[in-house]
Amino acid sequence: MTTPSQPGPVLQDLGLNQEFLQQGVVTRPFFSSEQVAELRSELDQLGTFGGTGFYDTAAAALESAQREAIHRILCSAFAQGASELLVDYEPVMSSFIVKGPGQDSQKEIHRDFRLLDESQFRAVCIWVPLVDVDESNGALAVIRGSHQVDTGPRSVPMTPRYSQDPLLELSFEDTETVPVLAGEAVVFDMALAHGSDMNHSNLPRYAAAVAYAPKSAPLSLYFCDSDDSVEELEIPHPDVFRQIDWRARPDYLQSLGKISGDRPPTTSAEFLDQSRTISQGSPHKQSSVGSESA
Ligand SMILES: O=C(O)CCC(=O)C(=O)O
Numbered sequence: 001m002t003t004p005s006q007p008g009p010v011l012q013d014l015g016l017n018q019e020f021l022q023q024g025v026v027t028r029p030f031f032s033s034e035q036v037a038e039l040r041s042e043l044d045q046l047g048t049f050g051g052t053g054f055y056d057t058a059a060a061a062l063e064s065a066q067r068e069a070i071h072r073i074l075c076s077a078f079a080q081g082a083s084e085l086l087v088d089y090e091p092v093m094s095s096f097i098v099k100g101p102g103q104d105s106q107k108e109i110h111r112d113f114r115l116l117d118e119s120q121f122r123a124v125c126i127w128v129p130l131v132d133v134d135e136s137n138g139a140l141a142v143i144r145g146s147h148q149v150d151t152g153p154r155s156v157p158m159t160p161r162y163s164q165d166p167l168l169e170l171s172f173e174d175t176e177t178v179p180v181l182a183g184e185a186v187v188f189d190m191a192l193a194h195g196s197d198m199n200h201s202n203l204p205r206y207a208a209a210v211a212y213a214p215k216s217a218p219l220s221l222y223f224c225d226s227d228d229s230v231e232e233l234e235i236p237h238p239d240v241f242r243q244i245d246w247r248a249r250p251d252y253l254q255s256l257g258k259i260s261g262d263r264p265p266t267t268s269a270e271f272l273d274q275s276r277t278i279s280q281g282s283p284h285k286q287s288s289v290g291s292e293s294a
Helices: 014-023 033-046 064-085 238-243 268-279
Strands: 025-029 054-056 089-099 107-110 124-129 140-143 184-189 193-196 205-214 219-224 230-235 255-259
Touching: 014 025, 014 268, 033 064, 033 205, 064 089, 064 124, 064 184, 064 205, 064 238, 089 238, 140 184, 140 268, 219 238, 230 238
Parallel strands: none
Antiparallel strands: 025 184, 054 089, 089 205, 107 193, 124 184, 124 205, 140 193, 219 230, 230 255
């Protein structure tokens, strides 16, 4: 493992930034109850989303005009809060998430895919529930410190088989639930392991999320081919992320070369242990985030 160079500040508040870099997650008030109601009403006017199970507009088969309309609504609702919270970031992607009651409403423990050089920059998700959330209705669940444990390239449409993703072995018992009120933000590093357990209530659990990248960061798509090799493709503008169908290699994007994935495999026990060590006070010590670039 190598020691990466330190990424720049993510959050404007110095204390909160320190906590964010170490834990990979912080919470803070974001929307007033009036703003929550207004956002719900704007989204309702666009259509009916979700039903049973877990539904995310970013992954759903929507017309691109509708996806863009959702993105505009979410970016505009988040704009003021994000500009007060983050240091010079811009929105890249967004989701309106409906976790229907009952079966199939879990979102597995995962890390969001990588979209930049994480040894230099950090990508952030601001996730805001539009109803109060706790263990009863599938609040976000996280593994603190895990954003600094490198387990592979976090590529699309899949992680290479050689990386032996330790997250696949984890259960929600290994996570910490983050209960928050409607309108309160869970701000997390996109490399953080997170997910949400089942919605045991009889009402849908609504949330909105916007992913942000530093304005100065070059953006990339890390594409894993069927031969398990991962290639870095240049993303010329954040809008391109929302237009790509990455089930197949987007040949029109410029290749920046293959990245090497050589690293010893991490077991789930090691993953949890390293995350705990980092969150308990050894920031950056064990980190090799971003070290896989060839
Ligand atoms: O809303 C949820 O339950 C999960 C959201 C999530 O995993 C994400 O935004 O990456």
